[in-house]
Amino acid sequence: MxxxxxxxxxxxxxxxxxCAGVDRAIQIVERALERFGAPVYVRHEIVHNRHVVERLEQMGAIFVEELDECPDDRPVVFSAHGVPKQVPAEAQRRNMIYVDATCPLVSKVHVEAQRHEDNGDEILLIGHAGHPEVIGTMGQLPEGSMTLIETIEDAQAFQPKDENRLAFVTQTTLSVDDTSAIVDVLQARFPGMKAPHKEDICxxxxxxxxxxxxxxxxxxxxxxxxxxxxxxxxxxxxxxxxxxxxxxxxxxxxxxxxxxxxxxxxxxxxxxxxxxxxxxxxxxxxxxxxxxxxxxxxxxxxxxxxxxxxxxxxx
Incomplete structure (x- = not known):
């Protein structure tokens, strides 16, 4: 017929x-629930998907925005997007059990940023304001150490303290083409700017x-x-x-x-x-x-x- x-x-x-980072983050919450029992607290959505979050909630995960919403005596997982340095420091101060589910490719960007800071470079972060990954990356260093560049216009307007001491890192989830266009503008203006050893976009x-x-x-x-x-x-x-x-x-x-x-x-x-x-x-x-x-x-x-x-x- x-x-x-x-x-x-x-x-x-x-x-x-x-992707591998999301898979790992979800497994971390599942394993934490197996190992420690419910509830396990998770700071921010473990990944940006309500279906995933709701399934983990049914298993006993409790999602919160900030660490002060978590009791001292229950484990807390940090999301795949990464967190500012003060968050694990605060968890340590409170003697909490915490597990960091930051994607290793985001952690790589954090390490790069710290290395540039140690070298005395001014750091540009290409990314989107307010995104948890950007908040986490900027939170790796003292306030004012990093300048956020969101657009080609930002790249054209930026004025460095010393153009010979300049480096950039990027958010891992950006448009490849948009980011290339921004980087092209920056590199044309500042040919000596240090780039990541391997592209940050994952x-x-x-x-x-x-x-x-x-x-x-x-x-x-x-x-x-x-x-x-x-x-x-x-x-x-x-x-x-x-x-x-x-x-x-x-x-x-x-x-x-x-x-x-x-x-x-x-x-x-x-x-x-x-x-x-x-x-x-x-x-x-x-x-x-x-x-x-x-x-x-x-x-x-x-x-x-x-x-x-x-x-x-x-x-």
Whole structure:
């Protein structure tokens, strides 16, 4: 029997979804609950995804904004985005059990920033104001040690104390293209500026953006599964539009799709930000299969096999 449903090709980005840092952070909370029992407190969302947070809450995790909301006698986990230095220092002062789930690639940026500070360099941080990762990175050093650069205009306007003692680091979840444009401006103005030994934008951000660039020009619309406060997910929408997708939309899950607004489509691109679980991707694909006669294609730009070790406290 011939299907009466319209035909649709789903182009599925690969890699997509969870990265090694997110995987590790979630495992840290799960292992802490196994080892110490509930409740385990978590300072800030462990990763930027409500579905992940709600599942961990059901297991006994309690999410708080600040350390002073945590009792002294229960373990606390610090989120994957990193925390200012005073947070673990305060936990130590209170003799708390704490586990740091900061992504190792974010920790690498912290180490770079400290090294530049030790060398007496003025440090620029390319990133987005208010993002937890930026707050954590700026909080590694004394106030005023780091200047935040958000835009090309910021890069053009910045006046260094000494242009021969200048270095930069970046947030790990930025748009590769936007960041390159800002760095180009800074390096043209300050040729001696020190750059990271290896690019700070993490492998997962780079790979997910490359996969979206590959599928966007051939898609009528691209759906990015992720949270509005997830920097890497929001960047994927921007990358899709710039790469030629006529439309791109951020959704947290299939329930967010307005099917009436979808209109006639023949090809849909699907990806997920680094903090979005794969079951949400599969849920969106199933929702399309209920309405369309679906053919699925993988658009794979690389394979990922990176795994980060767990901290000794929960290993």
């Amino acid at each position: 011939t299907s009466t449903r319209p035909k649709l090709t789903i182009r599925l980005a690969a890699p997509r979804g969870f 492998y997962a951000t780079t790979n997910r953006q490359a996969a979206v660039k590959a599928l966007a020009p051939h898609s009528d619309i691209v759906f990015v599964i992720g949270a509005p406060n997830s920097s890497n997910s929001v960047r994927l929408v921007e990358v899709a539009l710039r790469a030629g997708a006529p439309r791109a939309q951020l959704v947290s899950c299939a329930a967010d799709v307005d099917w009436d607004e979808l209109g006639p489509v023949e090809t849909v691109g699907i990806t997920a930000g680094a903090s979005a679980p794969e079951d949400l991707v599969q849920g969106l694909i199933e929702a399309f299969k209920e309405r369309f006669d679906v053919t699925q294609e993988d658009v794979r730009v690389t394979d990922e096999d990176i795994v980060f070790k767990l901290p000794r406290a929960v290993a």
